[in-house]
Amino acid sequence: MTAHTNDKQHKHCAGDHAFRRTDSAVSIVHLKRAPFKVTVIGSGNWGTTIAKVIAENTELHSHIFEPEVRMWVFDEKIGDENLTDIINTRHQNVKYLPKIDLPHNLVADPSLLHSIKGADILVFNIPHQFLPNIVKQLQGHVAPHVRAISCLKGFELGSKGVQLLSSYVTDELGIQCGALSGANLAPEVAKEHWSETTVAYQLPKDYQGDGKDIDHKILKLLFHRPYFHVNVIDDVAGISIAGALKNVVALACGFVEGMGWGNNASAAIQRLGLGEIIKFGRMFFPESKVETYYQESAGVADLITTCSGGRNVKVATYMAKTGKSALEAEKELLNGQSAQGIITCREVHEWLQTCELTQEFPLFEAVYQIVYNNVHMEDLPEMIEELDIDDE
Amino acid sequence: MTAHTNDKQHKHCAGDHAFRRTDSAVSIVHLKRAPFKVTVIGSGNWGTTIAKVIAENTELHSHIFEPEVRMWVFDEKIGDENLTDIINTRHQNVKYLPKIDLPHNLVADPSLLHSIKGADILVFNIPHQFLPNIVKQLQGHVAPHVRAISCLKGFELGSKGVQLLSSYVTDELGIQCGALSGANLAPEVAKEHWSETTVAYQLPKDYQGDGKDIDHKILKLLFHRPYFHVNVIDDVAGISIAGALKNVVALACGFVEGMGWGNNASAAIQRLGLGEIIKFGRMFFPESKVETYYQESAGVADLITTCSGGRNVKVATYMAKTGKSALEAEKELLNGQSAQGIITCREVHEWLQTCELTQEFPLFEAVYQIVYNNVHMEDLPEMIEELDIDDE
Numbered sequence: 001m002t003a004h005t006n007d008k009q010h011k012h013c014a015g016d017h018a019f020r021r022t023d024s025a026v027s028i029v030h031l032k033r034a035p036f037k038v039t040v041i042g043s044g045n046w047g048t049t050i051a052k053v054i055a056e057n058t059e060l061h062s063h064i065f066e067p068e069v070r071m072w073v074f075d076e077k078i079g080d081e082n083l084t085d086i087i088n089t090r091h092q093n094v095k096y097l098p099k100i101d102l103p104h105n106l107v108a109d110p111s112l113l114h115s116i117k118g119a120d121i122l123v124f125n126i127p128h129q130f131l132p133n134i135v136k137q138l139q140g141h142v143a144p145h146v147r148a149i150s151c152l153k154g155f156e157l158g159s160k161g162v163q164l165l166s167s168y169v170t171d172e173l174g175i176q177c178g179a180l181s182g183a184n185l186a187p188e189v190a191k192e193h194w195s196e197t198t199v200a201y202q203l204p205k206d207y208q209g210d211g212k213d214i215d216h217k218i219l220k221l222l223f224h225r226p227y228f229h230v231n232v233i234d235d236v237a238g239i240s241i242a243g244a245l246k247n248v249v250a251l252a253c254g255f256v257e258g259m260g261w262g263n264n265a266s267a268a269i270q271r272l273g274l275g276e277i278i279k280f281g282r283m284f285f286p287e288s289k290v291e292t293y294y295q296e297s298a299g300v301a302d303l304i305t306t307c308s309g310g311r312n313v314k315v316a317t318y319m320a321k322t323g324k325s326a327l328e329a330e331k332e333l334l335n336g337q338s339a340q341g342i343i344t345c346r347e348v349h350e351w352l353q354t355c356e357l358t359q360e361f362p363l364f365e366a367v368y369q370i371v372y373n374n375v376h377m378e379d380l381p382e383m384i385e386e387l388d389i390d391d392e
Numbered sequence: 393m394t395a396h397t398n399d400k401q402h403k404h405c406a407g408d409h410a411f412r413r414t415d416s417a418v419s420i421v422h423l424k425r426a427p428f429k430v431t432v433i434g435s436g437n438w439g440t441t442i443a444k445v446i447a448e449n450t451e452l453h454s455h456i457f458e459p460e461v462r463m464w465v466f467d468e469k470i471g472d473e474n475l476t477d478i479i480n481t482r483h484q485n486v487k488y489l490p491k492i493d494l495p496h497n498l499v500a501d502p503s504l505l506h507s508i509k510g511a512d513i514l515v516f517n518i519p520h521q522f523l524p525n526i527v528k529q530l531q532g533h534v535a536p537h538v539r540a541i542s543c544l545k546g547f548e549l550g551s552k553g554v555q556l557l558s559s560y561v562t563d564e565l566g567i568q569c570g571a572l573s574g575a576n577l578a579p580e581v582a583k584e585h586w587s588e589t590t591v592a593y594q595l596p597k598d599y600q601g602d603g604k605d606i607d608h609k610i611l612k613l614l615f616h617r618p619y620f621h622v623n624v625i626d627d628v629a630g631i632s633i634a635g636a637l638k639n640v641v642a643l644a645c646g647f648v649e650g651m652g653w654g655n656n657a658s659a660a661i662q663r664l665g666l667g668e669i670i671k672f673g674r675m676f677f678p679e680s681k682v683e684t685y686y687q688e689s690a691g692v693a694d695l696i697t698t699c700s701g702g703r704n705v706k707v708a709t710y711m712a713k714t715g716k717s718a719l720e721a722e723k724e725l726l727n728g729q730s731a732q733g734i735i736t737c738r739e740v741h742e743w744l745q746t747c748e749l750t751q752e753f754p755l756f757e758a759v760y761q762i763v764y765n766n767v768h769m770e771d772l773p774e775m776i777e778e779l780d781i782d783d784e
């Protein structure tokens with residue numbers, strides 16, 4: 001393994017996003033060969049679940065992957081014991097994924113830098129808000145040939161526009177980064193109930209060649225299980241956009257549910273939402289493919305799962321039934337957690353307003369107006385009606 | 393109104409499907425002008441609901457439509473009274489749509505031929521199996537300039553291939569026929585809970601011109617309500633295919649639900665189902681548009697509604713939980729009604745087998761095998777897995 005031979009070079013180049021694209025940068029990357037070493041960064045409910053999936057596969061395909069998978073754990077005391085020690089001796093994450101047996105080749109590691117030592121593939125699976133701090137700690141310690149997959153859902157929306165989290169990782173660490181997203185409620189995957197997911201990854205310019213680098217085939221072997229069907233595609237932007245915007249649609253479904261409008265209305269909201277997700281994706285990431293949104297697990301299927309339950313639906317339903325604000329509903333229902341759609345619908349609104357495009361996205365705009373400007377949710381149908389009757 | 397001036401000519405020409413396409417046929421059609429007269433053929437749960445929608449609109453747009461709407465009712469006794477008399481005096485269909493007030497300009501008519509007298513637009517909304525008999529009675533009594541919309545879901549699948557019900561009406565009656573389909577559970581539409589639908593209609597070759605004939609704008613005015621949002625498109629095949637095949641997907645969702653596999657799995661089935669619906673539509677109706685399936689209410693939204701409940705899900709869930717056959721489950725649960733997916737999945741299988749294409753539709757095929765050949769539903773994931781791992 002040659003993962004650390006370029007640390008110095010990398011540290012020097014950190015922040016220079018183009019360096020890895022140059023021929024000289026490519027020339028200093030040592031040729032890699034399987035087996036590849038994998039580290040999972042994060043050990044929450046979804047992080048531990050994905051680490052379980054991965055460790056099952058590295059054991060199975062030991063000629064392609066090093067069987068041992070490190071999982072970085074933000075260590076904490078459970079009674080008198082460290083969570084890492086519990087995971088490494090009892091092989092359960094008693095705090096974040098209780099009652100699920102973990103493979104013995106999955107090793108919890110409380111040191112972030114130690115956990116990534118020699119890793120060829122980093123799988124990020126931490127809460128969104130911790131990403132900047134984690135990435136900062138990693139800067140200068142990740143060789144340019146390392147590849148990454150982000151299991152974080154969504155994107156950053158600011159005044160500068162839409163930034164994918166995978167692009168953020170690439171920009172900050174100088175490594176190629178793809179994404180994993182899909183209709184994946186973690187507890188169901190952990191229990192090995194059958195589901196599907198989408199992995200998106202583009203081969204980097206310094207791709208090392210078949211058997212020497214990560215490609216779609218390797219990623220399928222890393223994530224695919226009999227109970228967890230994986231499709232690998234190129235479209236990182238498409239799956240990231242869909243993963244973030246579905247939460248806004250789920251709020252609208254929650255309003256509909258809370259008002260007792262029934263299944264037709266909920267299906268209509270999902271249809272309209274899918275349309276606006278596609279429009280948003282195509283407008284700001286024209287390279288993203290329409291098929292990703294309606295054919296992939298990360299597209300239409302994740303939308304359906306999210307709209308059939310989850311935090312956003314719960315908060316919005318409560319708002320409809322009680323007349324309380326989004327923030328009150330969040331506070332009363334979620335024990336300090338947040339319903340991501342509440343933040344995302346504001347970010348989307350602000351970005352669309354900057355672009356003078358709010359009218360093009362009547363559903364997203366309606367959700368924003370209901371959540372932030374006390375617009376009556378009874379007006380939802382009217383707000384999203386396409387007015388093309390001109391007979392009067 | 394000139395609707396009946398051509399009856400004789402028409403009778404003579406009945407069965408000659410091409411006649412209305414010829415210039416001489418066009419020349420004998422009298423020019424029509426608004427207001428158009430509308431008849432609804434059928435008065436079940438969905439038929440009465442659509443008649444209510446239409447009658448509200450004809451009253452509102454009386455410069456475009458004759459306000460009075462006739463609804464053909466297969467008359468029956470309710471106690472001592474005729475159902476038609478009850479509808480015309482109490483303005484409720486107490487048998488098939490109880491407790492819903494109907495507009496007074498909706499007139500029940502027990503005579504099929506009398507009900508269509510002078511009609512410019514026929515809206516078919518009867519159970520699928522009654523269509524041939526109704527159409528036979530109408531033959532020779534419908535002028536060629538009359539236009540039709542079929543609210544029946546689905547198509548006929550036989551050894552000859554796939555025939556749309558709208559094409560059947562056109563072939564048998566010599567009139568242009570479109571379709572209405574969408575995420576429309578009738579009781580919710582009747583209660584004026586907000587929903588959406590799709591109307592599909594192609595202008596005929598003998599189209600009489602703006603204001604003299606039915607077009608997309610007229611159809612929108614006929615069906616659109618503040619609580620019932622209508623989109624009018626050309627793609628009759630697309631919405632008909634989606635309307636029929638969704639029932640097969642709903643069976644698979646029922647299996648998943650009955651086995652307790654959860655939301656991820658149900659969403660995965662719907663995603664796969666949408667993909668196979670699109671593939672089927674594109675293969676046998678290449679003129680149908682992909683967008684219809686993922687953008688229209690009759691496509692993805694109807695799929696979602698149907699998979700979240702209804703007869704097919706119910707029957708399949710019961711099969712999974714009890715181990716009983718589809719026919720036993722139907723018998724025990726549906727009081728003589730049928731779960732359409734059970735018939736459709738066999739028809740689809742037989743048609744695909746004729747074409748040697750069963751392998752291309754693993755989900756449809758899996759449903760058929762489970763329903764008819766006692767294949768274990770636990771094998772579903774394996775049966776629909778795309779096997780592209782070739783590392784061993």
